[in-house]
Amino acid sequence: MSAQQTPEQEPQYRWVIVIASAVMLAVSMGMMVNGTSVFLIPLNEAFGWDRGAVSLINFYGLLGLAFGGIVMGRIADRASVRHITLFGATVLGLCILAASRANQLWQFYILFFLGGFFGAASLFTPLITNVGVWFKRGVGVAIGIASAGQALGQGLVPYGLAILIGLMGWRDALTTMGGVMLLVLIPLALLIRRPAAHEQPKSLAGDPIPDQPTVPLSPTLVTIWMSAAVLFCCFCMSVPLMHLVPLIQDRGFSLEEAGSVVFIMLLVAIVGRIAFGRLADMVGAVRAYWIASCWQTVLILFFLQMETLNGFYIFAMIYGFGYAGVMTTLLVCVRVMVPVSRRASSLGFVMMFAYLGHAIGGYQGGFFFDWTGNYSLSYTNAALAGVVNLIIVGALYITINRRRLTQPLTATVAS
Template structure:
């Protein structure tokens, strides 16, 4: 197996480095701001909705920058993209520690997402897939588990730092830590050696069945639906539980359990993709998420939320792994980072939309029943899109030039 003989050990260095870098970047840009709400509100008197837009700016930056930097990584290679991105993100977080106005935080997080975090997400996940001729699913599961771990641990680290040093000191510590970790780890990133056979990246037998543009369009439409669903419980499960007379700390504990179960789920669904194929694994996780999401509205009591949340978290987390493995399977290595950038851009935009939709439907109805029902409807649409893709491939779609 010549594909596996070329530097077989170094590919796991790539996976480990990617997992840590994704933990650092996504942990800060996706969920790290959550513990800064009260300190910023107390010092400046800003509304929480306005503070939340800092996080939105970072996600918009991730979405827009992912398209640009994914293509840049395909053209110029991964190492310089990561080095530049690590420097930008670290410096933006450091600068945020000195902010005096809300617009400054909007701008810094927008730039940090667009030219910092975006340099890592799509390019690194494409790189991991490119290093694995077989077994890419498990490798991608491990790398994406790093993201989940970061989303759970960065807020805890930031909370401890805020108590010790205040919010400015916490941001300064995070910025310095970002530079200290991302810059040396970026030096480990490099493209895999040329392969002597196969398509590489676990894509053998799939990429080329559909035109590259069609793959990107279909998967972008799918993630718009699945990530809109995903965002509703991620953003609104805590207030739903608080409406059921559970405390903030109890509700946060359930969310932490869901994210912890998600780490295991990403690994398992990555392995499942290696066993049964990327698209069937993606469909399984999507069905799991869709079938369970509305059930949160029928629960009452901390124990039931914990048990149900653990089961949901294990399955929902496989959706993102499924997106990554399916994109890897259906795209050629030379264009994979660009495809990842576009597809994940729609995923980040859908997360923003889903959180907004859930809140707006709550405002209209005074409850979360319609919001979670709408989430399930988006899940059904995702299943229809991915199911149609799977049927086309099973029927022997006509190969096209990659």
């Protein structure tokens, strides 16, 4: 009897998991990944801190998220995913509320580090891993939808905060964001759970479907290889996410106008994440990841050529569609190349390097702006990091296919 299954054999509650996870990632990661980008100039005007120093707020938040991901990933392999996400939702909301009262840079650094380590890290890895557990067929699309929530948040949160800053100032904007986090994330966390034993997808013969990696590489080697790639990939990605808003403001446009460009870019990214999830299902996760990485690397320097607001809008949509596929395809790579027993801990390790790259790339963007007075070197460094990522992923793809010549497998991921 065939081991294939129909979508009807999978539990319907899996879509509740996907939507709840998408919304939680939108609110939490929208704030932690690039929400601070709209505070670079307001905090500079309020306290006189330069952009490099303010960029370190995002750096420490992502540093906490990076290292917290390892800890929470290991816990998520063993503990209740609902308890972990409830804990993370509460901590993150309280940290943002506390940050609204901060007056010193070190206070921002500590609060965002704690919010990343105990808050956001308790949400991202457990939520994404849990989505993968609920799906056997179409996992790329499922993860694409969940990660599309993050893309929505990374556009909507900075844009909404930009409007709030204009209406009520940066402190009240942060206070509002912290309250929204608590009101939205905690109820949604109560919906999160793992599938019960009777809900585990079965084959048509009624047997459990094997959930084994589909590449001839050890899980440890896969984790190390993807970690090296994503370090440079997220270095590249972070520069426009953190510094596109101030770049547009430097062209003479308002904070709200600049925030709207990022919002449009990440609105298109929602479609891109789902589309690349589907592409990963069709052509393989590693190949789809390389295509998305190539898209963002080739196009990133064109941001420096934009002078008009309409130019930014149009190019942001083009860039946003392809760059968005990076995160979806990365998550699918881990899903299909690592066994379920190690998936959360492996994803936590990979995401540690992802957010380290994000933190370093975002900080160097501000550092080199302060040093040179413009963003040319910052964006050039990002493009060079993207090239290194492409080389590493290309080597992984070649290695997988060479090993298949001697260890043929019936299931494929890279081709």
